Amino acid sequence: MLLVGVAMLIAVAGAAWYALDRGLVRPLLPLERVGFDGELAQLQETDLRKVLTGHLTGGLLSVDVGAIRGAVESLPWVATATVRRVWPDALRITVAAHEPxxxxxxxxxxxxxxxxxxxxxxxxxxxxxxxxxxxxxxxxxxxxxxxxxxxxxxxxxxxxxxxxxxxxxxxxxxxxxxxxxxxxxxxxxxxxxxxxxxxxxxxxxxxxxxxxxxxxxxxxxxxxxxx
CATH class of the missing domain: 3.40.50.11690 (Cell division protein FtsQ/DivIB)
Structure with missing residues (x-):
């Protein structure tokens, strides 16, 4: 019986994760807001948000902060970017710009x-x-x-x-x-x-x-x- 119970828990957890990953249910701690700060004089917020397209799916816990950082750092003016989770529903992205x-x-x-x-x-x-x-x-x-x-x-x-x-x-x-x-x-x-x-x-x-x-x-x- 114990093995059956463990198997059922694993199956339920797997089904829940699959549903969350596929967007079939609303994630716990949904991501609602993304904010930017740092050296933004040469950057347009529209460009910053554009490179994040496709990276903000899922909830605050499941979003891939490494991919988000890489997307922001792909912009020519960006030297480095840091991404922080801000509880309960936001990301804060801090940008350091190149200084020519x-x-x-x-x-x-x-x-x-x-x-x-x-x-x-x-x-x-x-x-x-x-x-x-x-x-x-x-x-x-x-x-x-x-x-x-x-x-x-x-x-x-x-x-x-x-x-x-x-x-x-x-x-x-x-x-x-x-x-x-x-x-x-x-x-x-x-x-x-x-x-x-x-x-x-x-x-x-x-x-x-x-x-x-x-x-x-x-x-x-x-x-x-x-x-």
Whole structure:
């Protein structure tokens, strides 16, 4: 009799779970509300709710919080998301957004950790442009940080920094001037140029066109009005 009783309990529990899983009965602690907080400036709540379609079935206890977190983190602006059950009928999703420090290539942004993400549309942000071959994001970002430290001592504003397929660097200034830095001794070449820039009389009255810093003991430059 004991075995029969146990078998009946298992059968009843299995039938109840099947009915709950299939939506045949109303779940205990039904999920009624989903709320969002955190860094939402670049995110639309409609987009957040859209990616949750199909993930909110069942009750508060049976909903798959891991799948919900993954769905939210699939959005380009989302760095991480945490999902909490809030008794008796709600989920609270907290979002941490990516913080871009530069535009990367065409149509992407890059964070201080060299993580590249592609929001659509790309927002209009006052950020420098960085570019490089595939897999070079961390290297370009590191070079950019070093260049910015050097430029603090000069009246020169960086607009973009790029690394080409030959691993040569080009820096473009806000006024349109280009500095060809080459592949080696990049920081030393730039530091030498910055030190000399303050001693060039025409630097205050003319716009730089191109400066080639790849010479061993100096550099060559051309002004924009000479083009």
């Amino acid at each position: 420090v530069a535009i990367w290539g065409r149509g992407a942004l890059i964070t201080a950790d060299a993580e590249v993400f592609r929001p659509s549309p790309l927002p209009d942000l006052a950020l420098p442009d960085l570019a490089g071959p595939p897999g070079s994001a961390a290297r370009v970002l590191e070079r950019y940080q070093g260049v910015m430290t050097l430029l603090e001592a000069a009246p020169l504003e960086l607009e973009s920094l790029s690394l080409n397929e030959r691993r040569a660097w080009t820096l473009t200034l806000a006024g349109g001037g280009r500095l060809h830095l080459g592949r080696t001794s990049v920081n030393a070449r730039l530091a030498r140029f910055i030190a000399a820039w303050a001693e060039i009389p025409e630097a205050d009255t003319r716009e730089l066109g191109v400066a080639d810093l790849r010479y061993p003991d100096g550099f060559a430059l051309r002004w924009q009005d000479e083009d």
